[in-house]
Amino acid sequence: MDMQELVRAWSGRDVAVLASTTAQLKQLRRNEDKITGRDISRVVLRDPLLTLRVLRFAQSRKTSRQPTEITTVEHAVMMHGITSFFREFGAVPALELVLKDDPVALRGALGVISRAHHAAAYARAIAAHRHDIESDEVTIGALLHDLAELLLWCHLPQAAAQIEHLVDNARGLRSAAAQTVVLGFSNVELQLALAQAWNLPALLRRLMDDTHAAQPRVVNVVTAVALARHSAHGWDNPALPDDYRRIEKMLGMNEDQSWRMVRQACLQAASNWQDYGVRPTAAWLPLEPGEGSGVSSQRAQVINPDPEVLKNTLQQLAAAPATSESMALAALALSGLQGGLGLQRLVYAEVDPSGKRMEFRFLFGDGQGEIDAKVFGFELGAAHLFGRLMGKMQGLYAGGANRAQLAALLTDAQRSRMGGGDFLAMSIFAGSHPKALVVAYRDPPDTPIPEALYAPFKAVCLALSQRLAAQRPA
Numbered sequence: 061m062d063m064q065e066l067v068r069a070w071s072g073r074d075v076a077v078l079a080s081t082t083a084q085l086k087q088l089r090r091n092e093d094k095i096t097g098r099d100i101s102r103v104v105l106r107d108p109l110l111t112l113r114v115l116r117f118a119q120s121r122k123t124s125r126q127p128t129e130i131t132t133v134e135h136a137v138m139m140h141g142i143t144s145f146f147r148e149f150g151a152v153p154a155l156e157l158v159l160k161d162d163p164v165a166l167r168g169a170l171g172v173i174s175r176a177h178h179a180a181a182y183a184r185a186i187a188a189h190r191h192d193i194e195s196d197e198v199t200i201g202a203l204l205h206d207l208a209e210l211l212l213w214c215h216l217p218q219a220a221a222q223i224e225h226l227v228d229n230a231r232g233l234r235s236a237a238a239q240t241v242v243l244g245f246s247n248v249e250l251q252l253a254l255a256q257a258w259n260l261p262a263l264l265r266r267l268m269d270d271t272h273a274a275q276p277r278v279v280n281v282v283t284a285v286a287l288a289r290h291s292a293h294g295w296d297n298p299a300l301p302d303d304y305r306r307i308e309k310m311l312g313m314n315e316d317q318s319w320r321m322v323r324q325a326c327l328q329a330a331s332n333w334q335d336y337g338v339r340p341t342a343a344w345l346p347l348e349p350g351e352g353s354g355v356s357s358q359r360a361q362v363i364n365p366d367p368e369v370l371k372n373t374l375q376q377l378a379a380a381p382a383t384s385e386s387m388a389l390a391a392l393a394l395s396g397l398q399g400g401l402g403l404q405r406l407v408y409a410e411v412d413p414s415g416k417r418m419e420f421r422f423l424f425g426d427g428q429g430e431i432d433a434k435v436f437g438f439e440l441g442a443a444h445l446f447g448r449l450m451g452k453m454q455g456l457y458a459g460g461a462n463r464a465q466l467a468a469l470l471t472d473a474q475r476s477r478m479g480g481g482d483f484l485a486m487s488i489f490a491g492s493h494p495k496a497l498v499v500a501y502r503d504p505p506d507t508p509i510p511e512a513l514y515a516p517f518k519a520v521c522l523a524l525s526q527r528l529a530a531q532r533p534a
Contacts, residue, residue, distance in 0.1 A: 061219075063245045063253060070211060071257045077110040078173070079154035080335040089146050097137035100145060101196070104133045106332055108176045108203045108210060109155065112258075115200075117148055119259045129261040132196040155214070165217030168224065172210040174338035175288045176203050181329035183284035185321055189311045190280065201267025201281040202288075208251035219243060222395065230391035230408075231422040241380050241388040279310060287322065294344045370400025370516055377523045382532050386410075387421065389531075390496065393524040394424045397500060400520075401513050403484070407499040409436045416440055418450065418497060425503070435477045440494065445469035446485065450494050455486035455521065457514040479505025484514060486521040490528040498524075 084103045088095050104110050111133060118136035122129070130136045137145050159166040183202035187195035212220040219242055226238040236246040243250070248270065255265045272278045283306050290297040307318040330342035373396025380389060394406040405425035409418045420436040440450055445466060449456065458466040459482035467475055478501045488496040498521055502509060 061244050063250055067253045067257050070254060075109045075113060076153045076155040076158040078107045078335055079156045081107040081110050082152060082154055089150060092142060092146065097134045100137050101134040105199060105203065106177060106335055108173060108207060111200060111203055112207065115260055116258050129263065131261045131263050134196065162217060164221055165213050168213035168217060168220050169210055170336045170338050172206055172213060174336040175292050176206055177332065178326065178329045178341055179205060179285045179288035181325045182287050183280055185325040186280045186284060197263060198267060198277050198280050201264055202284045205268050205281060205285045208247040208254065225395055226391040229422065229424045230387060233387050233391050237385040237388040241384045241392050244381055283307060291341045365402035366399055370396055373400060373520060374523050377527050380527060382530060386528055386531060389524060389527050393520050397517060397520055398424045401516060403500040404503045405501050407436050409497045411494050431477065435473045444471050446497060449485060449487045450497060453487050453489040453525065455518045457511055458483045459509050459511060481505025482509035484509060484517045486518060488521060488525045495528055
């Protein structure tokens with residue numbers, strides 16, 4: 061995928077806005093003579109898509125006589141007038157109508173918008189405690205921080221869904237690494253290129269760029285965005301304590317004070333949840349230190365076989381940048397095996413830095429945790445079947461007549477974990493060096509795996525091996 065080509069295509073395309081936004085603007089327009097730019101700004105700043113449109117419009121009307129850039133919505137309305145604003149944005153198409161035939165894209169887009177709304181609320185709360193005079197600027201920075209992800213859901217929903225699937229299942233995989241292996245570039249790179257093409261104000265571009273994280277206002281935005289992402293599906297994310305500590309350090313607060321500030325901001329964000337139809341973070345309350353939501357954020361896995369998914373996976377592995385992270389490449393391969401062959405559970409274990417031991421990395425499917433780490437962690441050269449498999453690059457099909465014979469070579473814990481059913485396995489080598497192990501099985505275990513699946517399973521594993529061998533440091 062060519063990023064500059066994407067930027068050119070999106071630069072000439074208008075974006076839709078939330079249906080609730082258009083309804084609220086119509087209501088304001090009925091009292092056009094009595095409202096202020098602040099009234100309009102309150103509505104616009106609930107919607108990152110309209111916020112983007114307003115800033116692009118303001119920048120496109122900028123003249124050489126204008127001494128400063130327009131960095132807030134209220135300033136844009138003041139400069140161009142309320143009547144001009146309604147003339148330009150009074151009849152904008154609704155996102156829900158534009159994406160009505162693609163529920164997956166709509167769900168993804170609304171999810172990002174809801175998260176952006178929460179990030180904006182956190183950024184505003186932090187700015188208030190920092191006595192930031194222009195709090196709207198950091199609010200907009202947080203609101204637009206994940207704009208590229210939102211536009212992917214609107215225009216390339218299959219790629220956005222694939223990235224989400226990789227990150228949700230490959231424990232520890234960074235979002236940027238998943239984006240790079242699927243798209244060929246990260247969302248940050250795409251977003252900064254779009255911001256440049258759209259001539260967005262330089263100040264806002266800096267606030268949206270994590271590489272400027274030494275600046276206090278950028279720290280505000282980055283912290284707010286991280287907090288919104290980590291709490292999107294509950295308050296049990298292990299990364300949240302680091303977010304709270306960053307707030308405490310930034311604002312000179314203690315733990316209880318930072319928690320109360322976050323709680324108040326998330327309640328404020330929840331008051332507008334019906335605009336997006338997405339369950340707000342406040343729904344996971346009670347929000348007290350040390351308590352989790354008790355609700356799992358695990359999404360249902362895609363298990364319906366689709367040969368097209370398998371074909372696309374092989375093409376993506378071949379086209380992935382040479383600097384792609386190994387974990388991202390592995391996640392891409394396992395996702396393709398899951399969606400392409402209907403294998404519900406796929407284990408990925410990797411040789412540790414010492415080169416002497418296999419360590420469990422992640423599992424596509426339910427049940428990853430301490431048990432998987434113990435079952436699929438072992439010394440290279442171990443006497444059981446998987447230990448022997450790592451002696452050279454090779455694969456096996458354990459099903460039909462040979463299943464019992466091969467299963468007998470597993471440890472009791474391994475047989476128990478896989479339910480004693482059919483399974484596929486293959487060692488992955490990078491050149492002559494053992495790199496990883498892929499194991500696939502189904503649930504329930506009495507569901508057989510046809511022998512015909514072994515050939516495409518092996519083809520994807522071979523493609524992964526070849527990509528890992530060609531990998532070079534970033």
